[in-house]
Amino acid sequence: MAADISRRHWLKNATVLSTGLGSLALGGKTFAHSENSLASTDPLSEPAEQYIRLFYNENPYGPPAGALAKVMEVANRGNRYATFATYDFDVLRAKIAAEEGLTKDHVLLGHGSFQPIIWLAQHFLQKGGEIIVPSPTFDIVGMYARKLNAKTRAIEVNEKMEMNLVEMEKAVTDQTTLVCVCHPNNPTGTLVDPSQMNDFCETVSKKAPVLVDEAYIQYTDAVPNWRDASMVKQIKAGNNVIISRTFSKIYAMAGFRVGYLLGQPDLIKSLTDRFTLGFPGNMPNTLSVAAAIGALEDTTFVDQSKQKNAAAKAIFYQQLEKLDLPYIPTQANFLYFKVPNFPVFKQLMNDKKILLAGGWPSKPDWARVTFGKPEEMRVFYEVLKAEKWR
Numbered sequence: 535m536a537a538d539i540s541r542r543h544w545l546k547n548a549t550v551l552s553t554g555l556g557s558l559a560l561g562g563k564t565f566a567h568s569e570n571s572l573a574s575t576d577p578l579s580e581p582a583e584q585y586i587r588l589f590y591n592e593n594p595y596g597p598p599a600g601a602l603a604k605v606m607e608v609a610n611r612g613n614r615y616a617t618f619a620t621y622d623f624d625v626l627r628a629k630i631a632a633e634e635g636l637t638k639d640h641v642l643l644g645h646g647s648f649q650p651i652i653w654l655a656q657h658f659l660q661k662g663g664e665i666i667v668p669s670p671t672f673d674i675v676g677m678y679a680r681k682l683n684a685k686t687r688a689i690e691v692n693e694k695m696e697m698n699l700v701e702m703e704k705a706v707t708d709q710t711t712l713v714c715v716c717h718p719n720n721p722t723g724t725l726v727d728p729s730q731m732n733d734f735c736e737t738v739s740k741k742a743p744v745l746v747d748e749a750y751i752q753y754t755d756a757v758p759n760w761r762d763a764s765m766v767k768q769i770k771a772g773n774n775v776i777i778s779r780t781f782s783k784i785y786a787m788a789g790f791r792v793g794y795l796l797g798q799p800d801l802i803k804s805l806t807d808r809f810t811l812g813f814p815g816n817m818p819n820t821l822s823v824a825a826a827i828g829a830l831e832d833t834t835f836v837d838q839s840k841q842k843n844a845a846a847k848a849i850f851y852q853q854l855e856k857l858d859l860p861y862i863p864t865q866a867n868f869l870y871f872k873v874p875n876f877p878v879f880k881q882l883m884n885d886k887k888i889l890l891a892g893g894w895p896s897k898p899d900w901a902r903v904t905f906g907k908p909e910e911m912r913v914f915y916e917v918l919k920a921e922k923w924r
């Protein structure tokens with residue numbers, strides 16, 4: 535079993551404590567974008583990719599055709615803010631809400647999920663106190679807090695590389711102003727059992743607001759329907775839980791910059807009033823709103839992406855097992871695995887124009903590789919098999 539093999543190896547090597555986004559293996563300056571259906575039919579498209587991008591957890595198969603069709607349709611309205619009957623911010627909010635069984639008053643749009651997460655952090659950090667974050671994770675709240683010299687408490691993942699909810703709950707005090715979890719977690723790819731996460735949210739949200747980052751939730755195969763793994767039920771129950779989601783991952787629209795928060799309407803209203811001042815200026819642009827509406831209407835794209843992801847995952851596991859490299863079974867579109875010497879490994883990959891991430895401070899020799907297209911992965915595996923970095 536993959537899980538057993540990987541566990542056997544990495545348990546030996548678990549180390550402790552740190553935060554940060556890890557080091558991205560950036561090898562070059564600009565990254566031409568030509569691997570999508572729009573670019574491939576566009577005579578003005580940029581030259582072929584210079585790099586194999588396995589570092590930002592992008593979905594290489596997009597953007598969805600439904601999104602691109604809407605972009606084409608609305609492009610000549612780029613002179614206007616996205617306040618049209620059919621491509622309005624509120625149309626998108628209502629569509630998102632309908633999918634979740636919520637109202638549009640539960641939805642706050644932003645430039646990717648990054649921007650509204652930072653808004654949320656700012657909102658709660660002004661109250662002082664301390665925020666609690668897992669480690670390692672995609673720690674933008676912790677990073678932002680540290681920039682403001684605000685207090686953060688990072689709780690290291692447990693021996694299964696899952697967020698340590700027991701320790702996180704113990705860390706909550708009456709000084710805690712925000713608790714952050716990532717479900718599934720980036721970079722480890724682990725998903726805490728949804729019922730445990732639900733209990734955690736239920737208990738902890740009575741003491742402090744809980745942000746659940748669900749950037750990769752659609753990729754999970756831990757439950758037959760990914761929606762059952764989501765913490766939206768906590769919002770429906772009226773609890774002090776906020777969910778962040780994005781069109782950047784399974785929807786393959788990272789460059790369009792659309793994401794959103796789901797939360798209680800009073801909080802969403804406070805954030806909207808405070809950060810948009812009620813104007814469309816600090817909201818996604820017209821093309822992005824149209825693209826997101828088109829993506830939600832494209833009923834096949836997410837399922838197809840998920841199938842391709844599952845195929846890539848199976849091959850990746852096999853490759854790592856052949857090479858006897860420990861890895862963590864993933865619930866997302868990337869894999870976390872241990873290499874003997876990450877800096878050397880990263881350099882070799884960069885030299886071959888392959889970009890990847892890893893080296894989070896508490897896990898210095900763990901690499902995170904996003905699943906690319908089969909032809910990209912073949913190049914990656916060739917380099918991976920090279921002995922010289924070991």
Ligand SMILES: Cc1ncc(COP(=O)(O)O)c(C=O)c1O
Nearest residue numbers: 646647648672720749780782793
């Ligand atoms: C867990 C997680 N949350 C949020 C983001 C932010 O992405 P975006 O701003 O594109 O939605 C990322 C990006 O990699 C991520 O991994």
